[in-house]
Amino acid sequence: MSLFVRRNVTSWGPAALAALALLTTSCAGQDGEASASRQSPSASATPHGYVEGAREAAEQQSRLLLNDPDTGDTRVLDLITGKAHEVSRTTGASGLTTDGRFGYLHTANGTRVLDGGAWTVDHGDHVHYYRAAIRDAGRIPAGTGARIRSDAAVTAVTGGDGRAALYRRNELEKGEVGNPRTLPGTHASAVVPYAEHLLALTADGGGAVKVVVRDRKGRRVAAPEAECESPRGDAVTRRGVVFGCADGALLISEDDGGFAAEKISYGADVPARERAASFHHRAGSDTLTARAGRGAVWVLDVTERTWTRVRTGPVVAVNTAGEGSPLLVLQDDGALHGYDITTGKRVSRTERLLTDVPEARTDGTAGPAIEVDRSRAYLNDPAGNRVYEIDYNDNLRVARTFGLDMEPTLMAETGR
Template sequence: MPWAPAALVSLSLLTTSCASHDDTASAPKTTASASAPHGYVEGAQEKAEQQSRLLLNDPATGDTRVLDLITGKTHEVSRTTGTTGLTTDGRFGYFHTGSSTRVLDSGAWMVDHGDHVHYYRAAIRDVGRLPGDPGTQVRSDAAVTAVTDADGRAGVYRRAGLEKGKVGPARTLPGTHAGAVVPYAEHLLGVTDDGKVAVYDREGRRAASPDEECENLTGDAVTRRGVVLGCADGALLVREDDGTFTAEKIPYGSDVPEAERATAFRHRPGSDTLTAPAGERAVWVLDVSERTWTRVRTGSVVSANTAGEGSVLIVLETDGALHGYDIATGKQVSRTKPLLKGVSETGSDGNAGPVIEVDRSRAYLNDPKGKRVHEIDYNDNLRIARTFDLDIEPALMVETGR
């Protein structure tokens, strides 16, 4: 049976039959009608501001928490043991384990209509499990969720099913892929094993094949300018314009040793400025709008991120402090006191350890050994705005509601 069009799928309504983990998030059960206001979602409350939440997990014990950044309350949810990585699409948390991927609805999300944005909060609830292995990668848009296993086989799930609290059947894409399959512009982007970009429609049929190739694919990110793929010689930007897909290389500009290439991008959702470790003592900053790479020399890098648009580059270094760098000049402009103890270089995304999550006004740093999360005002010289004490070691963290 053919799927519903993406525009209809993205309007699917959130049911209210499940028990809530959040007594502030429940809304009276209401029946949708033709008179429902613009942006109405059954079972969710629409809010005037972003409803950010942090999903936190301790892989050693399986303890899992949801920290509501609006109320400051921490909610306990069922344990997930053996977690090897934690990712998110802005609403759902994907807890990757050795045998499957647990899906948790954080109950916080946003819908961007371009000229305006809707913010929602609802009940926190378990959705179920997606099949997978330690190498499984999950990518989503408003209509579908693509799950790519370690062998490069991809299955596509309807987003409407997850929004209703269940994992439905998957549509399998043909062939295998070198990295994650990424939903974009009502299509699906993948890189085949020979480095060629493949564009599929929602039914899994090949729709386009841009000429450029991506050798040794490592990392991807969706921006307003298109999908960025990390390649051996730099980045490949895949864009859609009026139904036509094109690919454009953004080269490093010189030969970069393999150990110093960008392999995992971090950025503020909605931003066109990406960051990635550039070896042990530098960070790459990719300005997608300007099609330029900047290599910022730093101390020993544990994690890095930036809000983009003129903001500082935030780097957690092995001294346990956050350092702010001016991206244009490379100069250090701010520094906190040591916040973490016993940290070491990582340079890999998704593994347990400190990470920096960034939204439109704050950054968040998890401190596993200290059992806490720091909230940072990056517009005020990396000022510590709040510190949240926890009853678990939050070795894995992602932010939702953005």
């Protein structure tokens, strides 16, 4: 794997985002597709969707990022070829998160950025799938407790102290972290890039946590009238950005440059230990899941603005593809269970897949995870040195089992 030397970066300006033009410019009136054999085409010959240094594919190029915090062993499992690529070690990781392309390994000494080399660009009426080299992109100073959120232009890093900084996405794509822009104030939630702006929750002078909308330079441009007590967890959906609150969820949406806030209430008082603290969902889906205490799961339908509580038994990990797909729950019996979200009834169950079931995940990152894409789900089995591929549309059939030479304690899927 190639390591890239960090270089000095220039100040923010229009030229800094020039490399993003291919991702943000409208595709209307263009023809052709990128060819893997083309080398540095001229502007006039650039094929539709071309991304320098990447190969375009006809299908999603999913890859799994895997890490063992004890040994530092790190792998990138290519789900197209089935091959596991060894990359440099990262020891002591407390969590592994992703924005769809980059993996973020959080440690006490900072966050390692790993380019998984697979991503999707959604143009609305069609999408492009890309694959490129796997490589390190450097280290971000913020470590354990950092919350990292991205869009096509910027990556926002919110530290455990609530202070946030912006990194240029095109620098990460070059294999460099670059110089960040620091945002003013402190934040009670992750800063989330959305609709060419930045959304965050901040405490006002009276202690109330309210919504703040900033532009990319950090200037406050809007403040929708809404509060969110004890914010925990967030997710980006097609309907807007969801923040978890003590009384339910707060949905922030954008329309023609204006921002609106809407509360989606639980409908009843929910004890703190049973509130949604970390959301899990398929990228692009409007159906969110979260643990509801030890023995149940919350399902938030953002389109319908409704919460559903599904009693399942002891929950270790949860996710769903949404849109009529089953609710997937890894329970303390080591088996994966499927539930009908509407009725709450269990409709499918695998045999025992995990021989050693660790404690349930509490922060949304450590331990067994269920990653979901448009046709498959992936479940890591650290003690068994393997990852299961599950066909959730075929009665939770185990489609493939990937044996590994390391314990995949942490897992995240890229290419989405």
